[in-house]
Amino acid sequence: MKTIMNRRGAEMPRNSRPILSGPLRLCVSAFFLSAVSLFANDTANSPADELKTFKVEAPLKVELVAAEPQVESPCAMAFDDQGRIYVAENRGYPHTDEPPQGRIVMLESTHHDGHYDKSTVFADGLTYPNGVMPWKGGLIVTSAPDVYFLKDTKGTGHADEKKVLLTGFDYAKSTQLRVNCPTLRPDGWIYFAAGLVGGTITSPEHPEKPAVKMTGDLRWNPQTGDIETLDGRSQYGISFDALGRRFICMNRLPVQHVVIESRWLRRNPHLSFAETVQDCNERTVKTGLRGGGDGVRVWPISHNITTADSHAGSFTAACSVRIWPGGALAMMYDGCAFSCEPTGNLVHVDRLVPHGATFIGEPLLDKREVFASSDDWCRPVFLTRGPDGALYICDMYRKIIEHPDYLPAEIRKHSDFDAGKTLGRIWRITSADASGRKAKAPVASPEQSLEREDVDKVPIDQLLAGAKNPSARVRFRAALGLGSSQDPRAVAALTHVALAEADDKWTRAAVLSGVGGREREFAAELFKEAKEEPGVSDLMEGLGMLFGRAALAEKRDALAKESLPLNDKTPAVLRIAFLAGVADGANAHIGDNASPSLSAAIADSAKLAQQHDAAIESRERAIGLLKHADWQTAGPALLAVIMSKEPTELRTAAIRAAASFDGTDVTNALLSAKHWAAIAPMERETTLAALLAKPAHIPRVLDAIESGALPKNALSAVQRTALSKSKDAAVRDRVTKLLGAAADGDRMKAYEAEKVVLTLTPNPKHGGEIFKNICSTCHRLNQEGHQVGPDLLDIRSQPKESILLHIVVPDYEIAPGFAASNVELKDGSLRLGIVISDTAESVTLREPARRGRKTFCAPTSPRSPPASIRSCRPAWRPP
Structure with missing residues (x-):
């Protein structure tokens, strides 16, 4: 539920006057206190009225499972073998200065009609519980700094046994994004999503086991007490598909696939590839900032806005990814990835399309969501599949779901973070035409067995066969196993996989990780077969890097003739790619x-x-x-x-x-x-x-x-x-x-002279008018204005002195990518703006005071410069 906000400064037009005029004084003193209205409706809806606000994809239907007072602030849930629901209630969220208010409640349907009307407090006094999993007649509960085992041994409905299974999880920071979502896998390990915090994890029941520094997600073997950190760090949610592939999520990305474990990459110390996680979705919503921040498009029907205008219309709080195994939904959803977006009051679904060793996430529905609400308080935060095959949604139902840590101080002062804390709903979604459908367990073929985590234990003949399998994913897994085999046939098989999947970076990494110590044999095979095809140059460059790094480590000449398996028949482009890799790897x-x-x-x-x-x-x-x-x-x-x-x-x-x-x-x-x-x-x-x-x-x-x-x-x-x-x-x-002096002396003098405005009484209304009349030509605030410079929502979290400095001395610091330029067209006219693209065919500007319109300047010749670009500081004076 974290919302990323931009905290970079931006260039503003130069003010050549030595002092500020009256209206601009008001802007400085009042602008940073103008409040943001984050929500459209100030009162909560009843469950019946909220139900009327839902829009779902036909023939889906939504039913109420439970609501307040039976459940409050639900953030996770699980069914036991008797059909009871155990719900983690994060009632204390978001505060840190109160006694623990978290609870686990047990819900029962006394009429066996699907509506859970009886609630029993199973455990209370917990610090922000956020994950539950039935285990040995009790529950495993994540509640940092601990993971507990809770059990009712007397049949009272209240847990009388409580012990710590794991401890050491960080809990000093935000009350969200802590360790969460315990999940049992067939391999006997219990997996945990990391949140955004770490810790040094130990098991009190196994003091003989070494402490593990948590750098990503985690798994724990309850039989042996072993603890292992995993690749990938999910903020909230973890899911596995039918073949055991692990999927996670982060605030702006609803689906990420953990493609490869770093242990495979570490077997070749000279391999520079270190990625393990694939972002499945395309970031189609651009912030205009270089270096990240772009998001994945969603289609909300509510009035909520995000805490940064540049995030509008995109995921900003993706959580609880769930790969749908099939059940009481239509078949079109089988194998798809569901994700919650509580800020946008919706649930999103993506189709996972195989792509090389991994997947591409594509929206299953066109410009609409599988579940959306026009109620701004609706907060879907957790998804699970019930024993009836239905999709269940935990609706935390809060007026404000954003954590105070991610909101400017002035907004926090005027925000009611407790509104809705005693409310909460659980909803069930089914398809009218899918009654009686059950998830089908996949029938694993010999090839599909290569999908399992113990691929290095698969017999060599079956690995060799997998190298020629038509499935790219099977070939990828075969490459992992072949890289650990010393069978002389493995090199030829690895060569075949490498060329067949040269355009897939994950398969290239899998192959190159396994050729350590036999690079020359592999290169000899590769040079004989390689052609100028997509990805082959990348493969050659990666192989060359291995040669160079190995030579550097062994203190020998990487470019010596006897050490390079060059083949004159290999296309020049491929030889150059290989040698570039060698020279880079050896710094030769x-x-x-x-x-x-x-x-x-x-x-x-x-x-x-x-x-x-x-x-x-x-x-x-x-x-x-x-x-x-x-x-x-x-x-x-x-x-x-x-x-x-x-x-x-x-x-x-x-x-x-x-x-x-x-x-x-x-x-x-x-x-x-x-x-x-x-x-x-x-x-x-x-x-x-x-x-x-x-x-x-x-x-x-x-x-x-x-x-x-x-x-x-x-x-x-x-x-x-x-x-x-x-x-x-x-x-x-x-x-x-x-x-x-970081800026012109006169401007710094003006800054010192104008500090007097910092003592004036703020007037947000006046500041808003100044922003609308002056600043909005280049900046957006509260979804008003033009997105030329950075989003300004969090400017109120900055010190008053800093805001004044950047207004009076606009050249004090210009954030990368936001320097203004004049583009002179061939007809002599000028266009002022920020250059966001400059190619042989066009110059693209983001212009002020023109509603962010892009201007394309076309040249008369494909290679002639389209315009003359020069730095500028436009003359500008306040009214």
């Missing part, structure tokens, strides 16, 4: 004494880097190889790409490659006034970051600032701070003299 330099084959590869790379009709990925690898050559050979090609109107990613690669050389001609070329004026803001950031990473370039960057070729604000606050703490005393002294 290819000099004048290189072998003829290496020299030829460098020459081919220089040509390929500039070959306009070649694939971008191939050209990037050529650039990657050039950075290991001499500047005399690599420089002309790299500079030609940098100075061209090639795609951004290609120029970025060339900039970074060029900056890796120490020569002054590199700095001079990248910081020349003509070049600097012609490149987009994002490339300027890339250029400075790349240059500052090499100590030799730092004095030259400072020279450019001192001469005026670069503005002082070209360096970010982070870069200025880093330079001011340089180990080089000369650099520190120059930075102090040159960049001591």
